[in-house]
Amino acid sequence: MVDDADLAHLRRCVALARAALEAGDEPFGSVLVDAEGRVRFEDSNHVAGGDATQHPEFAIARWAAEHLTPEERAAATVYTSGEHCPMCAAAHGWVGLGRIVYATSSAQLASWLAELGVPPPPVRTLPVNEIAPGVPVEGPVPGLDEEVHELHRRLHG
Numbered sequence: 001m002v003d004d005a006d007l008a009h010l011r012r013c014v015a016l017a018r019a020a021l022e023a024g025d026e027p028f029g030s031v032l033v034d035a036e037g038r039v040r041f042e043d044s045n046h047v048a049g050g051d052a053t054q055h056p057e058f059a060i061a062r063w064a065a066e067h068l069t070p071e072e073r074a075a076a077t078v079y080t081s082g083e084h085c086p087m088c089a090a091a092h093g094w095v096g097l098g099r100i101v102y103a104t105s106s107a108q109l110a111s112w113l114a115e116l117g118v119p120p121p122p123v124r125t126l127p128v129n130e131i132a133p134g135v136p137v138e139g140p141v142p143g144l145d146e147e148v149h150e151l152h153r154r155l156h157g
């Protein structure tokens with residue numbers, strides 16, 4: 001269940017996504033929050049430089065592996081504007097991170113991109129639990145999903 005604290009973190013993710021778009025990148029933002037509710041790391045998409053693996057959720061997994069104990073990782077939550085792609089879901093699973101809360105699902109993104117006439121990505125969009133079955137996942141969140149949709153319309157419009 002998504003509560004007010006979750007919503008506040010998700011709004012930060014959408015703000016990071018918007019800032020990424022305005023900086024010429026793709027609109028994705030993510031935040032890592034520990035068991036005490038403290039934001040430990042945040043990032044946005046950095047693929048505009050030519051490295052298509054520079055996703056914020058991948059950066060979070062690497063940061064967490066370096067800076068948090070296995071117990072801290074399991075108790076942490078990753079908030080993200082868009083559900084993890086398979087690469088990031090795998091990284092999340094490999095480093096043993098906990099719950100994921102996303103504003104928009106991969107299925108929503110795939111349908112929006114199809115509507116906008118964007119060619120399908122080289123990597124399939126799959127639900128996180130197809131890749132990392134043990135991770136608790138929540139989303140999409142009504143209201144925020146429409147905000148993220150608008151960012152993708154701006155990117156591809």
Ligand SMILES: [Zn+2]
Nearest residue numbers: 055085087088
């Ligand atoms: Zn990704």
